[in-house]
Amino acid sequence: MKFIELAKKRVSIRSYTKRVVSKKMLTDVLEAGRLAPTACNYQPFQFVVVQEKENLAALAEGYPAPWFAEAPVVIAICTQASKAWKRERHDDKNYVDVDGAIAADHMTLAAAELGLGTCWIGAFDPKIVRKALGVPRTVEPLILLTLGHPNEEGRLKTRKPLNELVRYEKW
Numbered sequence: 595m596k597f598i599e600l601a602k603k604r605v606s607i608r609s610y611t612k613r614v615v616s617k618k619m620l621t622d623v624l625e626a627g628r629l630a631p632t633a634c635n636y637q638p639f640q641f642v643v644v645q646e647k648e649n650l651a652a653l654a655e656g657y658p659a660p661w662f663a664e665a666p667v668v669i670a671i672c673t674q675a676s677k678a679w680k681r682e683r684h685d686d687k688n689y690v691d692v693d694g695a696i697a698a699d700h701m702t703l704a705a706a707e708l709g710l711g712t713c714w715i716g717a718f719d720p721k722i723v724r725k726a727l728g729v730p731r732t733v734e735p736l737i738l739l740t741l742g743h744p745n746e747e748g749r750l751k752t753r754k755p756l757n758e759l760v761r762y763e764k765w
Contacts, residue, residue: 620741673690
């Protein structure tokens, strides 16, 4: 599949079948996240894979949408700011969130290519998620990514046209 077709195919999925995600598919999705580019190749993230019902239920306390705990897999993308590259010469901008987001995006695209669905979640309670996963204080749970076999088509994508998003040469 051409990349642009894959990018168009990927949609957020909020309903999953009970079908188990194979170990091979899960590994392929995680490998895509591992291969994601990061600033200076520091790779300041860890992926916590959650599949057990009781652990999914504990995570759902931090994101209580009815469909969330029904996902067969949730991958928590956790980042560590102290291990990320910073633009020190100019403004100390820390690229940890960018690095974590790129890894998550690679995983969503790999999942779509495999026929799996994902939903990227940031609107969770980090204190509850941190406790549910046993995440140390020096690490931030950045993104929860549901993963499974879709039980829906997902919502149609609406995007602004390029002419509203692109500027050439100057602002």
